[in-house]
Amino acid sequence: MSDVSDTVEKDTGGRDRQATPMPTDMTARELGRWAWRQVTSMRTALVLLLLLALAAIPGSIVPQEDVDSLAASRWREAHPKLTPVYEKLDLFSVYDSPWFSAIYILLMISLVGCIVPRTAVYWRALRAQPPRAPRNLSRLPEHAAYTTDDAPDDVLERAAAALRKRRYRVVSTGSTAEGSGSVSAEKGYLREAGNLVFHLSVLVVLVGFALGGLFGYKGGVIVGVGQGFSNDLTQYDDFVPGSLFDGDDLEQFTFTIKDFEAEWLTEGPRAGMARKFVSELEYRETPDAEPESYDLKVNHPLTIGKTEVFLIGHGYAPVITIRDGNGDIAATGPTVFLPTDQTFASFGVVKAADARPGQIGLEGDFYPTFALGDGMPRSSFGDLLNPLLSMFVYTGDLGLDAGTGDSVYVLDKADAEQVMKADGQPLRLDLRPGDTVKLPDGLGSVTFEGIERWNKVQISRTPGKLVALTGVVMALIGLLGSLFIRPRRVWVRTRRSEDGQTVVDLGALDRSNGGDPERGELELAAIMDSLQEPKEDKS
Amino acid sequence: MTDASWEALSNQAVAASGVVYFLALLAHLVQWAALRKLPADVVVTTGRTAMAGRLAVLLTVLGVGVHFVALLARGMAADPNRVPWGNMYEFTLSGTFFVGLLYLLFLRRFALEWMGPLVVAFVLSMMMLGVIWLYDPVAPLTEALYSPWLVIHVVSAVIATGAFTLGGIASVLYLLKERSRAERGYVARLPALASLDRISYRMHAFGFPVWTFAVLITGPIWAHQAWSSYWNWDPKEVWAFITWVVYAAYLHARATAGWKGRNAAIVALVGLATLWFNFIGINFFSSASQHSYAADTTTITSQETSL
Numbered sequence: 001m002s003d004v005s006d007t008v009e010k011d012t013g014g015r016d017r018q019a020t021p022m023p024t025d026m027t028a029r030e031l032g033r034w035a036w037r038q039v040t041s042m043r044t045a046l047v048l049l050l051l052l053a054l055a056a057i058p059g060s061i062v063p064q065e066d067v068d069s070l071a072a073s074r075w076r077e078a079h080p081k082l083t084p085v086y087e088k089l090d091l092f093s094v095y096d097s098p099w100f101s102a103i104y105i106l107l108m109i110s111l112v113g114c115i116v117p118r119t120a121v122y123w124r125a126l127r128a129q130p131p132r133a134p135r136n137l138s139r140l141p142e143h144a145a146y147t148t149d150d151a152p153d154d155v156l157e158r159a160a161a162a163l164r165k166r167r168y169r170v171v172s173t174g175s176t177a178e179g180s181g182s183v184s185a186e187k188g189y190l191r192e193a194g195n196l197v198f199h200l201s202v203l204v205v206l207v208g209f210a211l212g213g214l215f216g217y218k219g220g221v222i223v224g225v226g227q228g229f230s231n232d233l234t235q236y237d238d239f240v241p242g243s244l245f246d247g248d249d250l251e252q253f254t255f256t257i258k259d260f261e262a263e264w265l266t267e268g269p270r271a272g273m274a275r276k277f278v279s280e281l282e283y284r285e286t287p288d289a290e291p292e293s294y295d296l297k298v299n300h301p302l303t304i305g306k307t308e309v310f311l312i313g314h315g316y317a318p319v320i321t322i323r324d325g326n327g328d329i330a331a332t333g334p335t336v337f338l339p340t341d342q343t344f345a346s347f348g349v350v351k352a353a354d355a356r357p358g359q360i361g362l363e364g365d366f367y368p369t370f371a372l373g374d375g376m377p378r379s380s381f382g383d384l385l386n387p388l389l390s391m392f393v394y395t396g397d398l399g400l401d402a403g404t405g406d407s408v409y410v411l412d413k414a415d416a417e418q419v420m421k422a423d424g425q426p427l428r429l430d431l432r433p434g435d436t437v438k439l440p441d442g443l444g445s446v447t448f449e450g451i452e453r454w455n456k457v458q459i460s461r462t463p464g465k466l467v468a469l470t471g472v473v474m475a476l477i478g479l480l481g482s483l484f485i486r487p488r489r490v491w492v493r494t495r496r497s498e499d500g501q502t503v504v505d506l507g508a509l510d511r512s513n514g515g516d517p518e519r520g521e522l523e524l525a526a527i528m529d530s531l532q533e534p535k536e537d538k539s
Numbered sequence: 540m541t542d543a544s545w546e547a548l549s550n551q552a553v554a555a556s557g558v559v560y561f562l563a564l565l566a567h568l569v570q571w572a573a574l575r576k577l578p579a580d581v582v583v584t585t586g587r588t589a590m591a592g593r594l595a596v597l598l599t600v601l602g603v604g605v606h607f608v609a610l611l612a613r614g615m616a617a618d619p620n621r622v623p624w625g626n627m628y629e630f631t632l633s634g635t636f637f638v639g640l641l642y643l644l645f646l647r648r649f650a651l652e653w654m655g656p657l658v659v660a661f662v663l664s665m666m667m668l669g670v671i672w673l674y675d676p677v678a679p680l681t682e683a684l685y686s687p688w689l690v691i692h693v694v695s696a697v698i699a700t701g702a703f704t705l706g707g708i709a710s711v712l713y714l715l716k717e718r719s720r721a722e723r724g725y726v727a728r729l730p731a732l733a734s735l736d737r738i739s740y741r742m743h744a745f746g747f748p749v750w751t752f753a754v755l756i757t758g759p760i761w762a763h764q765a766w767s768s769y770w771n772w773d774p775k776e777v778w779a780f781i782t783w784v785v786y787a788a789y790l791h792a793r794a795t796a797g798w799k800g801r802n803a804a805i806v807a808l809v810g811l812a813t814l815w816f817n818f819i820g821i822n823f824f825s826s827a828s829q830h831s832y833a834a835d836t837t838t839i840t841s842q843e844t845s846l
């Protein structure tokens with residue numbers, strides 16, 4: 001008996017400490033050890049959580065290689081001194097750095113070390129009977145008492161029925177000859193289950209996340225409108241495979257961008273913004289499948305097998321033809337120009353390696369709606385209202401023969417010379433569609449044939465995403481149970497008073513951590529009412 | 540009504556609700572000034588003081604109503620019509636609206652009258668800051684924002700923000716009350732420490748699952764649709780995650796000996812700081828975010844949401 005009340009005592013004292021049902025069959029020492037373990041691991045978990053939050057901060061301040069490699073390399077250029085230090089500390093890839101991983105792996109170990117024993121405790125508690133009534137119910141935070149003429153057995157029976165109706169699990173001792181007896185009841189077992197599910201789901205989410213990181217990939221490619229793409233490693237502009245991704249595993253689809261449209265806002269506060277992008281795709285799931293069509297839009301990726309195709313950018317590709325001094329075509333076709341701002345002023349490079357007598361390189365800007373602002377050429381709008389191509393010309397050794405796979409967006413001018421006008425100023429070609437300009441010194445000519453468009457397409461596979469989603473949804477459900485189910489114990493005890501009446505004591509213990517005594521009192525009062533009611537019915 | 544007149548209506552409603560909140564604040568001040576003279580355990584239910592308190596609540600209800608009109612008109616002013624949370628000004632409007640609304644919804648249930656002056660003052664000042672610094676005319680959204688997830692994701696984030704803010708107010712008061720030995724006055728009249736702690740917990744317990752839903756379920760689903768990657772460690776995501784982790788730590792702290800009470804309240808306020816930093820700081824200081832206003836619009840999915 002003493003150790004039962006002991007348990008309740010501890011329970012009351014630490015009731016907002018733990019919702020874990022306390023097994024009643026432990027000795028005080030075991031209980032102490034158990035409590036100690038709980039407290040220490042809870043504190044560890046708490047500290048690790050705060051550490052994790054802290055550790056995530058640098059990644060939001062320093063540009064991350066995986067998030068925005070361009071920003072990261074710009075940052076490196078701007079801070080030559082700090083860069084080596086930052087690199088040592090993995091500050092450009094915080095989220096897969098050893099120190100960040102260490103924190104969350106420790107947290108997961110602590111988590112497993114925490115849920116396994118708690119699951120065992122919970123399992124036993126689930127099958128245990130509600131604990132016997134503590135000796136002194138009036139010491140509980142919620143209690144009530146009344147005196148009645150009803151027989152103790154009647155009261156206990158009604159108490160059991162009333163509590164069952166309130167979805168309590170109930171045991172009754174029945175009353176002894178002296179009229180003393182008690183009913184113990186408990187409910188809200190699902191709270192702990194919810195809590196366990198929540199913590200378990202954290203692991204599930206992590207597994208899903210890891211699957212994506214290991215077996216997924218993400219690649220980007222610029223595809224001209226009217227042109228095609230086949231899903232092959234060589235076709236990507238950039239490709240980030242997961243560490244265990246198998247390159248042979250790419251789905252063999254192909255697509256062609258038939259058409260692309262965007263709507264330009266010409267008025268209002270967002271004038272100049274484009275929207276309603278639609279890229280008309282014709283695709284084949286496998287090389288010999290029937291062609292199908294799909295309108296690729298933002299927020300509406302195309303799913304092919306396990307791979308998804310997203311539209312994430314667009315821009316212009318002026319069609320430029322360079323004829324060399326012999327009149328031969330040295331370069332022709334659309335060239336991708338990269339937008340530099342929201343007016344779609346774009347920068348690009350054209351290279352003619354085979355031009356004779358000398359190689360020809362063009363570098364400059366394309367303005368979809370050309371305007372002069374402060375004497376500087378610029379674009380005033382993203383749509384093609386007044387397109388102008390403005391290029392500087394280089395000749396000599398442009399490093400094009402070396403075959404070093406340098407970027408198509410960079411012209412190597414180290415050994416080249418800029419072509420000048422007669423007055424010694426750099427020659428700038430300002431071309432409108434259809435224009436042809438002859439280059440000096442018999443170098444040849446440049447024709448601006450027209451303008452095509454391109455789309456930036458992102459292609460990715462994210463295995464484990466459904467695992468992760470299931471994980472978070474489970475976590476949410478578990479969390480709701482864990483936060484809002486209120487585990488409660490209620491005891492009703494009878495004894496006979498000296499004048500032969502039955503004294504009924506009620507006590508309740510709210511074991512949730514937001515336990516609101518007032519509302520607990522209300523429930524207790526309602527239970528008391530239902531104990532007293534039937535008597536009036538009968539009489 | 541034309542879009543322009545909806546927009547004008549919205550601006551007028553913002554001004555009007557500001558005035559009404561201000562009157563509510565005055566009524567609260569009258570009430571609490573009178574209560575200061577009485578010992579803390581004297582409860583006043585009749586007379587001018589109680590009247591001022593009731594008037595304050597009534598004015599708050601009116602203020603929240605007009606505030607709602609401001610939001611509604613803001614949404615109607617856009618072409619196409621949309622939910623009124625597409626830029627920071629609109630977030631401030633809707634965020635403060637939910638702070639006010641949740642306060643009113645919880646007022647009875649948790650007996651929150653004492654929170655009134657702070658809630659009204661908070662809502663009023665945030666609204667004013669929004670009008671002064673963040674005002675933006677109604678504008679169409681960038682492409683990626685046209686998604687049902689804008690409604691679900693952002694509304695849940697904003698509701699959670701409202702609940703966390705109320706919880707934070709309760710935590711601040713907890714810390715004040717803990718240090719105070721005053722026998723009269725505002726702090727002395729606050730509910731007991733245990734009860735402040737419990738109310739703070741209730742608000743956080745309400746906000747946390749909603750935040751989980753916003754940040755870890757709908758956010759990633761939408762991000763996956765728009766940017767091909769459900770979690771990208773973008774600064775906005777990082778801070779939403781930090782907020783989540785800190786609030787998880789708060790829930791743990793409340794259950795950990797040596798941390799409950801004071802430390803838990805501090806952790807809750809750290810959580811609130813990360814939450815508001817994410818809303819304000821990241822938008823102003825970080826250009827790396829896909830959510831950012833500074834995002835280059837040449838990528839068509841760059842977003843403008845800030846929650």
Ligand code: HEM
Binds near residue numbers: 045107794
């Ligand atoms: C990834 C790490 C973790 C997260 C995100 C997390 C999150 C949470 C949340 C949100 C709650 C609140 C639910 C409630 O109050 O009932 C909670 C409760 C709890 N957590 Fe964790 N937790 C983590 C790790 C751990 C670990 C490692 C332990 C082991 C000690 C632990 C033990 C507990 C316990 C015992 C409760 C219940 C406390 C109570 O009764 O209020 N958690 N956890």
